[in-house]
Amino acid sequence: MSSEDVDLKKRKFLSQATTAIGAVGVCGAAVPLISYLTPGREAQMSAKAVEVDIADMKEGEQRTVVWRGKPIWIVRRSVAQVDSLKKLDAQLSDPNSAIEQQPGYAQNAYRSIRPDILVLVGVCTHLGCAPTYRPEPQSIDETWPGGFFCSCHGSKFDMAGRVYKGVPAPTNLEVPPYHFLNEDTIVVGKDRA
Numbered sequence: 001m002s003s004e005d006v007d008l009k010k011r012k013f014l015s016q017a018t019t020a021i022g023a024v025g026v027c028g029a030a031v032p033l034i035s036y037l038t039p040g041r042e043a044q045m046s047a048k049a050v051e052v053d054i055a056d057m058k059e060g061e062q063r064t065v066v067w068r069g070k071p072i073w074i075v076r077r078s079v080a081q082v083d084s085l086k087k088l089d090a091q092l093s094d095p096n097s098a099i100e101q102q103p104g105y106a107q108n109a110y111r112s113i114r115p116d117i118l119v120l121v122g123v124c125t126h127l128g129c130a131p132t133y134r135p136e137p138q139s140i141d142e143t144w145p146g147g148f149f150c151s152c153h154g155s156k157f158d159m160a161g162r163v164y165k166g167v168p169a170p171t172n173l174e175v176p177p178y179h180f181l182n183e184d185t186i187v188v189g190k191d192r193a
């Protein structure tokens with residue numbers, strides 16, 4: 001990883017952007033991303049790969065960073081959340097990630113390099129709203145095992161970003177290019193060389 005790939009000077013900006021997006025999530029508002037992530041100076045600032053320290057993330061915790069003007073979710077999945085993925089295939093539109101919404105190294109049962117760490121673009125594949133992270137079982141309906149919910153038009157995604165059948169979103173959530181620099185550091189926006 002060369003120094004120009006990861007612009008550490010942008011960390012302050014990313015921290016501020018993360019706080020802003022987190023505030024939207026707390027309010028539970030389904031805000032079309034276009035309304036606050038229009039291409040501009042901020043998007044350009046985060047166009048380079050983004051280095052994320054995940055050492056202090058707890059099981060079940062979600063973190064958001066910005067890459068190319070898009071919110072990128074990082075979730076440290078618990079064992080129970082990983083196990084939940086095995087039971088949902090019949091309810092999903094594309095359980096095997098046949099549609100290219102992820103790099104080849106994430107075309108697996110977890111849609112990730114490591115089962116415990118999920119990395120997704122946090123933009124609904126229907127019309128671009130911002131889904132919210134709803135990990136609590138039964139918080140959307142009686143059968144809800146936890147996942148991501150887009151309240152704009154009711155699209156549901158599991159804990160790997162796979163879309164359920166019968167909702168407006170046509171495809172799974174996108175997985176961006178990324179790799180692990182070490183055990184506790186993810187580089188979002190660049191495949192391993």
Ligand code: FES
Pocket residue numbers: 124125126127128129150151152153154155168169
């Ligand atoms: S934008 Fe998410 S369901 Fe329509």
